[in-house]
Amino acid sequence: xxxxxxxxAKRFDAEPGGGGIRRDAAVVIRRVVFRIxxxxxxxxxxxxxxxxxxxxxxxLRAPVLAxxxxxxxxxxxxxxxxxxxxxLAEAGALVERDALVGxxxxxxxxxxxxxGALPQPEADxxxxxxxxxxxxxxxxxxLSGDGDAAAVNGGTPFTxxxxxxxxxxxxxxxVFAGRGRHADLDPWTGAVLAVGPGRAERxxxxxxxxxxxxxxxxxxxxxxxxxxxxxxxxxLALLLTGPVLWWPRAPSRSSLGRALRLRRGTRGALRDLxxxxxxxxxxxxxxxxxxxxxxxxxxxxxxxxVNPVVGRGVGGGGWPEAAGVVGEERGGAxxxxxxxxxxxxxxxxxxxxxxxxxxxxEVVRVEVRGGAEGQPHRTGHLTIDARNAAVRGWRTFADExxxxxxxxxxxxxxxxxxxxxxxxxLAGLFSAAAALMVWTGLSLxxxxxxxxxxxxxxxxxxxxxxx
Numbered sequence: 212x213x214x215x216x217x218x219x220a221k222r223f224d225a226e227p228g229g230g231g232i233r234r235d236a237a238v239v240i241r242r243v244v245f246r247i248x249x250x251x252x253x254x255x256x257x258x259x260x261x262x263x264x265x266x267x268x269x270x271l272r273a274p275v276l277a278x279x280x281x282x283x284x285x286x287x288x289x290x291x292x293x294x295x296x297x298x299l300a301e302a303g304a305l306v307e308r309d310a311l312v313g314x315x316x317x318x319x320x321x322x323x324x325x326x327g328a329l330p331q332p333e334a335d336x337x338x339x340x341x342x343x344x345x346x347x348x349x350x351x352x353x354l355s356g357d358g359d360a361a362a363v364n365g366g367t368p369f370t371x372x373x374x375x376x377x378x379x380x381x382x383x384x385x386v387f388a389g390r391g392r393h394a395d396l397d398p399w400t401g402a403v404l405a406v407g408p409g410r411a412e413r414x415x416x417x418x419x420x421x422x423x424x425x426x427x428x429x430x431x432x433x434x435x436x437x438x439x440x441x442x443x444x445x446x447l448a449l450l451l452t453g454p455v456l457w458w459p460r461a462p463s464r465s466s467l468g469r470a471l472r473l474r475r476g477t478r479g480a481l482r483d484l485x486x487x488x489x490x491x492x493x494x495x496x497x498x499x500x501x502x503x504x505x506x507x508x509x510x511x512x513x514x515x516x517v518n519p520v521v522g523r524g525v526g527g528g529g530w531p532e533a534a535g536v537v538g539e540e541r542g543g544a545x546x547x548x549x550x551x552x553x554x555x556x557x558x559x560x561x562x563x564x565x566x567x568x569x570x571x572x573e574v575v576r577v578e579v580r581g582g583a584e585g586q587p588h589r590t591g592h593l594t595i596d597a598r599n600a601a602v603r604g605w606r607t608f609a610d611e612x613x614x615x616x617x618x619x620x621x622x623x624x625x626x627x628x629x630x631x632x633x634x635x636x637l638a639g640l641f642s643a644a645a646a647l648m649v650w651t652g653l654s655l656x657x658x659x660x661x662x663x664x665x666x667x668x669x670x671x672x673x674x675x676x677x678x
Contacts, residue, residue, distance in 0.1 A: 237460065248452045249659075252652050255445035262442060263646035265422035266501075269626065270639025272415040273583065279411050283395050283404040284381040340398045343546035343565065347371045349401030350386040350394050369394070376550070376563040440509030446645070447502045450495050457488045480658050487651040494644040501638060504625035514618065522617030525588070526609065546575070548600030553577040553593055556602065568597055585628025585635070587619040 341349065354369035369392070375385040383395040383404050395405040408416065420426035424435035459466035473489050474481075507514045546565070553563050557579050564578040575595045582589035587608050594604035608616060623629035627638030 241455065244452050244455045248449060248456060249656060251445050251448050251452075252649075253656055255442050256649050256653055258438060258442035259446050260646055260649040261425075262422055262439060263642050263649060265418050266642035267639045267646065268418050269415065269422060270635045270642065272418075273585075273628070273632065273635060275411055276415070279409065280382070280395070283383045284379070285383075285397070285399070286381075341401050343374055343550055346374060346384050346386060346396055346398070346401060347567065350396055350403065353401075353403045354388075354394055354406065372567055374565045374567065376554075376565070378561050436509060440506065443502050443505045443509055447499065447506065450491075450499050450502065453491050453495060457492060480655060483651040483654045483658075487648055487655065490644050490651075491648050494641045494648075497637065497641045498645055501625055501627075501641060504621045507621045508625060514621070515614075518615075518617030518621065519613045520617065521620055522611075522613030522615065525616050525620045545597065549575045549577065549595045549597065552595055552600045552602060553579060556593060556605075557581065557591060573597055574603055583628060583631060585623040585626060586631065587616075587623065588629075 350371055351369055369388050371386050372389055373387045375387065376382075380398075384398050385393050385395050387393045391408070393407045394403055395407070396403055417426055423439060424432045425438070427435050457470055459470065470488065471492060473485050477485055507517050546567075550563070550565060553565065554560070559581050560579050561582060562578075562580040562584075564580075566576045566578075568575045573596065575597050577593040577595060579591045579593055580586070580589065581591075589608075591605060591607040593602060594606075595601065596603050608619070611619070620629060625638075627634035627636070
């Protein structure tokens, strides 16, 4: 049996012992705060609900896109795989499982070394990875010509601007053509495996557009960002006023325990209130962090003042410790030498993004990531001489200005990515919690409105009753 609206209201105003409503200053303050809380919630509910749901979806972007990319990973021979005599590659070469027809056992470093293999390079065109220049030529040739890959690309010219390498040797090489287009290539054959952005990438791009500015374009973006920024402020106000409403008027272990856990068997308004209150208590602090960092991003004026302060308290994280010395010549020709230098520079790297130089450029810039894309404290930037592959500069997160460090920290703290995959998962869960609070809050507000209309109708009928 459900509880009436009056019973729910008593949970806010009644003493734990059932002493009833006390018209003192605390009750007046509580009611004022409740009116503010209710008015702000009803006014901003739709936008907050949209931002919460899209925020929860965006927390899935990194794992979903990573799984999509794994479909194009090469099937390399694993350590301990027995191979018959007469292997197709030299000992120490990188080959795929379907490229071997015999010769030794797969052992060695990282499951990528063949022992006792007989060299027969003419029988296998995947014994060695393509150079960066060959990857670029393969991508531009396939995507700018008349083949199937070019048709997928829409027939528009494909001019490579950067290359992305993963530390996992099975991963394809991603070739970027500006910010909006890319292609994944087999690192041995140069075959085009996928052309992006794909459906999943376009979906999350649209979700992010909705999350930030209702997915509008042109001059409407500024007005839409003002609305989402105001919704962030509204949610922060709700998070600050909520504890005033659920905090027991006579705090005790039992009253606090009842506020912190869901009660079984509740229905109707009491069930909605339980979910609204308990979920709000457990998620208030994390959501306040998410919302506050979002406000700093939504309002540049706020960010300009907050970023330097936050940046002074954010260290560089101690990564990476370079394995080389700036100015040391390592040899190597053009992009191949640059790539070799970048790969050996920072132990434990996960991703390299090599910006392709223009013909007259004397240096090549490489972004070295030791973590995920949303972890700037685990990212460094190399400047490498294009002629002799010598490192000319090395800049880490600790070398950035306090304002830049603060901006990067707040941006990725908002999504949770700063702390890795688990941070993103928690941010998504708390975003879903915010959506649940909006839904239950709207349910409570609707019940309250129905009760108010019904009470007003009864009063009008009573007044019109003939005496």
